[in-house]
Amino acid sequence: MTTRQAAEPETGAPGGGRLVGLLLGNAGARVGALGSLGLASVLVGRVGGAALVGVFFLIRMLPGVFTVISSGGQQSAIPYFLAGEEHPRDRVKSTLAMLTVLGSGFAGVLWLVLTPLWYFVWFRDEPGLGLAMALACAIPVATQLYVANTRALLQGMGDIKGGNGALFFEEFAFLPIYGLIVLTVAPAWGDPAAVGKHAAWLLVALVLADVVVAAGSAVRLRKVGxxxxxxxxxxxxxVQVVKYGTRSEIGGLFHLLNSRLDALILGALGGTAILGVYQVAAKVAELLRVIGLTGPQVLYPVFAAEGRAAATRKTQRMMPLFLGAVVAAAVPLAAGALLIPWVFGPEFDAAIVPAWILIVGLLGDGVTGLLMGYFLGVGRPGLTSISLGVGLVVVAVLQVSLIGPFGVVGAAIATSIGYFVTTGMLIGWFVRVRASMLREGAPA
Structure with missing residues (x-):
């Protein structure tokens, strides 16, 4: 069997057992990734307190968001062009590799050009940051594109297990690297006054983790040809790849910013210490997002292969299942949030209430992910983009209004309302599309 033949089945409509396997495999990788990120947050919090956790998430998250924005949607376009039949495969491979190299260099240079913006909004007057750190973050901007693109290449080559493995190791690889640094060369454990020196080692560990994961994915890519x-x-x-990626990335970018904008605004307005507390609360609540995140990635090729009427019927049947799964997971997760101060330290006691608020806001996230996959599969991605865009505006306006008087609680309230708005709009669009099909005589 050729590599191209191996990739083709992933675009069809798998049977029930195989569909469940794809969902569970992707969900398992995401749970492992979130668990690894949680352990990394515990380690960083024990080393340098809430301020260092805030620094960790800022220098990890801001370059990552910037890489997605500046790369022209390569991660969305790569699987489509690599698994498709429209272009000679030998040229597709080399062209995608060329775009990865050029895109990485472009993103790094563009970050350097915009360094004054990062400095004055996020890095100025914060312990462990400053101008030197703002400049140095150009390195993870460049390396993270290799990580994201090699994972997309694995998916395009039909290596779903390899793509899931890359998703997991993208977060896990940081743990042993930073743990070794802490035990050997980093400043004293548990010394918040040494946040500045620890921040530099955090950046080193993040970059080394990117290199390890990208290299591992490259080895896997070699094995699949x-x-x-x-x-x-x-x-x-x-040019076609960049145009396609840019068009398809709008909804994905809105989805990314919906989950990151709260932290970016909070970091700019409140500083790294309050950001650290909030991010611990957010990462606890985001365990609920695992169910919803599988929808767009796993289900939309299935819906596309089955046709609009069948996809609508299946989506309607699956909505209560996705909602019920999230609600069932929310109960023990809300109880587990009480353990945050015990795990991270008493400084993080303020994360409990924001975690509860965010858990409530994410109760509909399973339905959100399902409907995102549905609209992609039936050729209506613009409805997803509109819903996510409106939710994004709501989050931004409420964040600016509520963070000042209410701090992390206000940030959590704003984000949760934005989640509800997005989910409500997606459900409304689904009802309209289904009603339109019924008027047209389709058996929806």
């Missing part, structure tokens, strides 16, 4: 049979890169094809 990506590096064999290359032709010359195709400039016209590269």
């Amino acid at each position: 990506y590096f064999s049979g290359w032709g010359p890169p195709d400039r016209a094809l590269a």
